[in-house]
Amino acid sequence: MTIGGRSLILMALLLALVSCVPSTGSRGGGVVKAPKQGCLDCHPEMATRFAGGRVHPPVAEKNCAACHLPHGMIGGIQLRANPPDLCFSCHQAQARERGEKAVHQPFAEGKCNRCHAAHNSEFAHLLTKMAPALCFSCHDREPFSRKYVHAPVANGCAGCHLAHGGGATATVGARGGLALPGVP
Ligand code: HEC
Numbered sequence: 342m343t344i345g346g347r348s349l350i351l352m353a354l355l356l357a358l359v360s361c362v363p364s365t366g367s368r369g370g371g372v373v374k375a376p377k378q379g380c381l382d383c384h385p386e387m388a389t390r391f392a393g394g395r396v397h398p399p400v401a402e403k404n405c406a407a408c409h410l411p412h413g414m415i416g417g418i419q420l421r422a423n424p425p426d427l428c429f430s431c432h433q434a435q436a437r438e439r440g441e442k443a444v445h446q447p448f449a450e451g452k453c454n455r456c457h458a459a460h461n462s463e464f465a466h467l468l469t470k471m472a473p474a475l476c477f478s479c480h481d482r483e484p485f486s487r488k489y490v491h492a493p494v495a496n497g498c499a500g501c502h503l504a505h506g507g508g509a510t511a512t513v514g515a516r517g518g519l520a521l522p523g524v525p
Pocket residue numbers: 380381387388391397399400403404405406407408409418420424454459460
């Protein structure tokens with residue numbers, strides 16, 4: 342098989358525009374071969390944005406490349422893989438949780454970023470919101486806002502439900518003494 346010189350040049354140009362070929366040296370648009378630079382060398386403002394609150398360890402280590410590929414001449418975000426595979430590459434325990442008996446639907450569907458921030462968050466576990474507000478971003482609040490509420494519900498949801506999944510059915514897994522033991 343032969344490829345014409347012209348198509349080769351075209352392909353190279355396309356690659357430089359959209360793919361992982363690192364862009365040129367200075368932000369102002371140098372022309373020579375770039376030294377290996379990380380995101381923060383050219384985007385120092387991002388360091389401040391992703392430093393507040395609880396910071397995801399690879400972000401705190403400024404290891405942007407753990408999740409991002411360098412961009413070409415057109416700046417933008419390119420992930421090494423999309424969630425959940427990106428996340429499972431380091432979080433194997435969570436990958437195994439998918440095999441649990443009862444798995445919460447957004448977890449099963451790999452929508453990690455509906456509940457977790459990838460870089461940093463003001464909340465524990467990198468959550469985008471605290472439970473129960475997090476839960477009510479998808480579930481109807483009404484059944485939990487009645488005048489008489491089961492006492493443990495007033496203490497949140499985690500006493501009975503696991504956010505990812507667990508061994509019980511019916512609830513999204515169940516935890517501790519409030520588990521639903523043996524519910525088929
Ligand atoms: C653990 C994986 C991971 C690491 C490490 C990581 N990112 Fe990200 N980043 C993501 C994911 C996933 C998205 C897309 C989802 C989103 O918008 O939050 C993203 C989106 C972004 C965006 C576009 C969205 C926005 O908030 O502006 C920027 C910019 C960015 N990352 C920069 C960085 C920089 C700079 C670093 C290193 C300090 C870094 N990232 C480290 C996973 C990561």
